[in-house]
Amino acid sequence: MQRILQPGEIETLDRIHFPRIRLPQPATLFQERAARLRQLAAGNPIADYLLFAARLVDAQHHQVSQAAPAEPLPAGAAERASAHGMPLLPVADALPAAWRGTLRGLVAELKGDAAVPAALQPVFDHLAALDDTALDALARQVLADNIGREELAAAPLVMAALQVVYAIRAAALSEKDVPYAEPATVCPVCGSAPVASVLRIGGEAGGHRYLHCSCCATEWHMVRVKCSHCESTKGVRYQGAADAQATPAGKADTRQPVLAETCDTCHTYRKLVDQEQDPYVDPVADDLASITLDLLMGETEFSRASGNPLLAIEKPLAV
Ligand SMILES: [Zn+2]
Ligand SMILES: [Zn+2]
Incomplete structure (x- = not known):
């Protein structure tokens, strides 16, 4: 027999619907x-x-x-x-x-x-x-x-x-035109790498993490436990400019609007900007402006997963 949802249950279900x-x-x-x-x-x-x-x-x-x-x-x-x-x-x-x-x-x-x-x-x-x-x-x-x-x-x-x-x-x-692309770490619209990820507030997207495309500015959802570069769920940590060392996900001081999300599997980092800490964050602008965090990360084992579209940096010569 088909169960009929009560009004309260319908609202609960609705809350788990958020834009992909x-x-x-x-x-x-x-x-x-x-x-x-x-x-x-x-x-x-x-x-x-x-x-x-x-x-x-x-x-x-x-x-x-x-x-x-x-x-x-x-x-x-x-x-x-x-x-x-x-x-x-x-x-x-x-x-x-x-x-x-x-x-x-x-x-x-x-x-x-x-x-x-x-x-x-x-x-x-x-x-x-x-x-x-x-x-x-x-x-x-x-x-x-x-x-x-x-x-x-x-x-x-x-x-x-x-x-x-x-x-x-x-x-x-x-949204229905946009495929589930593989790998999930590239933009499903234009195939470019994300510049950073962003925790959104407000509306149905609130509380969810999205990767922000460096080219077309489309944002696509990815659960926070996954590395935005290799999709590993092991050893994802956060490091802020004010932290002495990386902190496991869930235990980080997340009161900083920009954190570096590091991955022990692929040894890269990509920044996470948090709209809850500052409603005006913009993934491209905040990534560019937080260059102090990049300098700090330059002294760790983690290299930047992908660049900022508004800044071209000469790559070190391969040795
Ligand atoms: Zn794109
Ligand atoms: Zn990774």
Whole structure:
């Protein structure tokens, strides 16, 4: 006999329903990120860089309002991605032509801004001179994290343009279009690595941990006991800038808005930003601004799982 749920039980069930995917809202995403970068710049050791990043993110916001609407999803794409457990629109496979116009728009805006460091003018001139083929080649290099020293300064601009175009594409999707991709540590929409993870507050997502895509800003749920890089459930710990050593999950001093989540299995770390500690956290901005924590982690056995899209760092030469 089928049991009928009582009203109280229905409410209890409802509370365990939370979104698997949080799609970005490009109309406010960049505006809020720029404000957060400016807030975090005060007293920060990399204040000047954060203020430049805020200008870049302002320019992203302006590009959102000028951008073409998202291209419709190719027929059968959602079904194919779901059947193969693959990301829906892998960014490196098919660069939408719109990204180049967005990049050129970003470059034009920053080039005319007296507040942007003069040292960046040659980077803007270089990017403005590249033709479509050269720009696409550069984007593929940046996405593959395979850039030479001479292109380092251009990489955040390339990522900024891709973020605008892909956030608009992701925002046009619905949760049911987004596959369960394997591995669960890459973005199910665009296949990029997460920049950080975020503990959300409010609404159905409250109290849940999401990985935040470094490219399209989609957030996908992952239980906190799992490493966001190798999915191991063993030896995941947290370390904050104020902690002397890593603390097992569940025993950490979680009153810090940014913690490094370390994994004893893959020996990497990725930051976790906690909206409960500060409602204005932004995974990209807070990750960038907490560089002191990266310096601290540089003295441990853990290496960073993936980079920040707004900061390109020369990789040490393999020995
Ligand atoms: Zn993505
Ligand atoms: Zn791991």
